[in-house]
Amino acid sequence: MIIISLLLLASLLPHLTFTARVNVGIVDGTEAKPHSRPYMVSVQSNKTHICGGFLISDEFVLTAGHCRNGSQILTVVVGAHDLRNSKNSDRIGVKSYIPHPSYTIHLPWNDIMLLRLQEKVNLNNDVKWISLPKKGEDVEVNTLCSVAGWGQLQTNGPLSSLLMEANVHVMNNSECYKRWGQTYYSVEQMMCTRGNGGSCRGDSGGPFINIKT
Ligand SMILES: *[C@@H]1O[C@H](CO)[C@@H](O)[C@H](O)[C@H]1NC(C)=O
Ligand SMILES: *[C@@H]1O[C@H](CO)[C@@H](O)[C@H](O)[C@H]1NC(C)=O
Ligand SMILES: *[C@@H]1O[C@H](CO)[C@@H](O)[C@H](O)[C@H]1NC(C)=O
16 A cells, blocks of 8 residues: 655745655564654643644654644653653653644644654653754655654554554655645645555654765
C-alpha cells in the first residue's frame, strides 16, 4: 500500500514541518530506536496522547493547531519512548498556547501552534530540541524524509504506545494538487509525501525531518 500524506508546512519551515490532515495512517513503520528522537513530545489531554509535537527550544514545543480543542488543557511528555512507562519521562504543563493567528478549526490552512511550557525542560540525552530550517530553504522532490509518532498503527486502529517512524519521499506539487485539490492543498504551506508507511491520526503535530540535514 502506498500512503499519500499531506503535510502542512509552515511557510517559515520548508523542510521541517509537521503532519496534519493526513488521510491514512504511523502505518507500516518501524519502532524507533528508543530515545533516538529526543525532540519528540507526546501532546496529551487528561493523560491521553492526542498529538505529536517537538521541542524547538528548552521552553517551546511546535505542534499542529488542531491539536487543541477549545479551551482544552494540554500537557506535554518529554523523554518518552513507551508511553505506558513514565519512569524516564517528564510531564510538563503548558503556560501559553500560541496558535497561528489565522488558524481556524474547520479549515486546513495555518494549522500550526506553539506551546510555551510552564518550565524549561531538563536537557539530557533523552531530551533535546531540534533546529528549524532557515527561512527560504527548499526541499526538492523525492528528498528522503522521515515522520515519527505515537499515532494509529492503521486507519481507525489503536494508538501505538511505542514511538514509531517511517521514511517518506517528497512528492511534486502537481501530483499533490491532483490528489488533494484546492480545498485542502496550499502550495505555499504544504507538501505531500509518498511511502510504504506514513502518518495517521494521532501523529499530527509531529515533525517532518529531512534525513540528510
Ligand atoms: C480523564 O480520564 C479518566 C480516566 O481515564 C476518566 O475517568 C475521566 O472521565 C477523564 N476526564 C475527562 C474530562 O475526559
Ligand atoms: C471538541 O469539543 C467538542 C465539544 O466538547 C466536541 O463535540 C468535539 O468532538 C471535540 N472535537 C475534537 C476534535 O476533539
Ligand atoms: C510529478 O509526479 C508525477 C507522478 O510521479 C509524474 O507523472 C509527473 O510527471 C511529475 N511532474 C513533474 C512536473 O515533475
